[in-house]
Amino acid sequence: MTTGVRRRMGVEERRQQLIGVALELFSHRSPDDVSIDEIAAAAGISRPLVYHYFPGKQSLYEAALRRAADELAARFREPREGPLGARLLRVMGRFFDFVDEHGPGFSALMRGGPAVGSSTTNAMIDEVRQAAYEQILAHLGVERPPARLQLVVRSWVSLAESTALIWLDGREIPRAELELQLVHDFAALSVVSAAYDEEMAGILIRILGDEPADGPFGELVGRLVALVPGEGKVSTVGKMPAQRLR
Amino acid sequence: MTTGVRRRMGVEERRQQLIGVALELFSHRSPDDVSIDEIAAAAGISRPLVYHYFPGKQSLYEAALRRAADELAARFREPREGPLGARLLRVMGRFFDFVDEHGPGFSALMRGGPAVGSSTTNAMIDEVRQAAYEQILAHLGVERPPARLQLVVRSWVSLAESTALIWLDGREIPRAELELQLVHDFAALSVVSAAYDEEMAGILIRILGDEPADGPFGELVGRLVALVPGEGKVSTVGKMPAQRLR
Incomplete structure (x- = not known):
């Protein structure tokens, strides 16, 4: 010994x-x-x-992954202070720090493979996803999330994963851009859901109501408004009967 | 014998x-x-x-999966005729047909597990993702996709997967709504990317220019325009210097 x-x-x-x-x-x-x-x-x-x-x-691999999973879950914790967009941006910064530090291992784990694709490792991955999901819901201040909000948050967590994996594969786009983009993607997925569901529209309007114009959400909306009425045929749809959600 | x-x-x-x-x-x-x-x-x-x-x-499982993978990849094939939004909606309909027909097996495969998480099965999953990615790019008519477009298409494929998995887990939201939502999510992810990148903005404006006002993209834009200038502080950002992308 x-x-x-x-x-x-x-x-x-x-x-x-x-x-x-x-x-x-x-x-x-x-x-x-x-x-x-x-x-x-x-x-x-x-x-x-x-x-x-x-x-x-x-x-030994599973013990190492246990430590990494706890560390990653901890990075989704963020004080519930200030505008949501800024909070999510800080969380994305810490998430990409983690991905950066553990790149090849993170890729191998998420893509599966002989040593990494076991029931135990899959359960740990799901646990981190669940922790991220619960953190985001807590930040939204929604106690009983409707099915559509659950879907938006869970799909966004999955989008953050896949964006990080694509980034690791060549690092062609600067990570700061992707961190901001993911915050915007969250807003975009919420807006799509809100466009067709009154309950989601209510939640979104409440969240956006707390956002400053110079935060990541406010800035995106400004850019979208500038982009949307482009030169194509779609610029005519402002006349469509889509006002009922207001 | x-x-x-x-x-x-x-x-x-x-x-x-x-x-x-x-x-x-x-x-x-x-x-x-x-x-x-x-x-x-x-x-x-x-x-x-x-x-x-x-x-x-x-x-035997791998042979069955081979057949399923070929079948799924085939469902992403769609004639290059008519507006993009309508094409993507038909593809999503066939994708959800597949998910519906193979529900528990699809879940087990995508979530990994003792019998399903091998290098061979992972390679087949990646092959289907790649086929879907190439089909979408072909529909966009972009020969050399910039990194940001690659990211949008790949992350959207991943979003379709995770949305389908969440749908299978309880089927709380009607699948027709999710098929349409995914088409909108594609537009939303593209718009977010275009809001910060001129090359993406050019591609998006060309695509949206071909969309009819009553197609899924046109309809979404109408609803977004109705929703975006809500009652919150973000309604003031129309004055922001975000016009340069036009």
């Missing part, structure tokens, strides 16, 4: 150290490409000792 | 029959809950004979 140990650590301390080392390695390369030997070398201990703490790579 | 065979079939015919029977079973219950015995019974042959054609449940 002492083979190769540089200094004595307690069991829990050693486990936490191994989780940290493994998370670092799993963050920078696909977990399928990381061996127990590398983890042992990075931790400065022998391979058998790694197995003493974790029966196999999968259990 | 003749045990329990009710009538003689050729090898390829029998394989195709088994794939059809398995796909039917995998569509209505999670593949994890379907046994080889059930597949054998439904096909009217013995369990050993199933193994003669497919070495195990995973290989």
Whole structure:
């Protein structure tokens, strides 16, 4: 049990150290490409000792993912102060920080694969999605979300995931632009839902009513208003009987 | 090799029959809950004979998924005639038909799990996503899509997936509403992207220019214009310097 140990650590301390080392390695390369030997070398201990703490790579991977999931869920927490657009923008900033720090591991996890697509890992992913969903609902101040609002929030969480994955694949668009865009996407998905449902329209009008003109939501609306009555045929639809939602 | 065979079939015919029977079973219950015995019974042959054609449940599952993937990819094909909004709405109708027909199997596949989350199945899912992406791009008539358009189309494909999964989980919102909403979401995501990027604005103005006022895009724009200048502070942003994109 002492083979190769540089200094004595307690069991829990050693486990936490191994989780940290493994998370670092799993963050920078696909977990399928990381061996127990590398983890042992990075931790400065022998391979058998790694197995003493974790029966196999999968259990160490799941422990690392547990830590990453808790960390990611925590980044969706945001004080309920100030305009919603600005809050969501800060949350997106922290979300992209996380994605940036754990890029290859995040991609591998979300895309599935031999080492990463287990029931346990899928359950952890769903748990983070649920935490993000509940945080956003809390910010909206809606206690009993109607089905359409649930759909908007859940689809937006999924949109944030897929946008982050696409960003990681080449990083062609600056992340700051994508963070802002996702806040706007939230507004856009809400507006689409509100355009056809009075309950959603009520919720949206209440939220937008608290937004300053120079916040991300206000700015978007200004740009949309500028863009929408373009040169095409659609510029004539202002005359359509769509006033009833006001 | 003749045990329990009710009538003689050729090898390829029998394989195709088994794939059809398995796909039917995998569509209505999670593949994890379907046994080889059930597949054998439904096909009217013995369990050993199933193994003669497919070495195990995973290989039969993958063959069934192959057929489903080809079928789904085909539903994204749509003649390049008429307004884009109407085309996308027809595609969404066929997509939801597919989701409706294969509900529990589609959910299990997209959510991952012991029997379904393999590298092979993930590759097939990505293949369908890619086919959908290429179809949409072809409809937009853009030969070399800029990074921001690629992002909009890929994220919309992902949004269609997640909306369908949420719909399957309770079917609280009528699917016709969701099909239309997804067409609108496509417009909304494009508009958000266009609000900050001149190249996207040019593409969007060209597409919207071909849309009739009574098509799904035209109708949405009418409803948005009615909704956007609401009672909140954001109604003042019409004065913002956002005119440069026109």
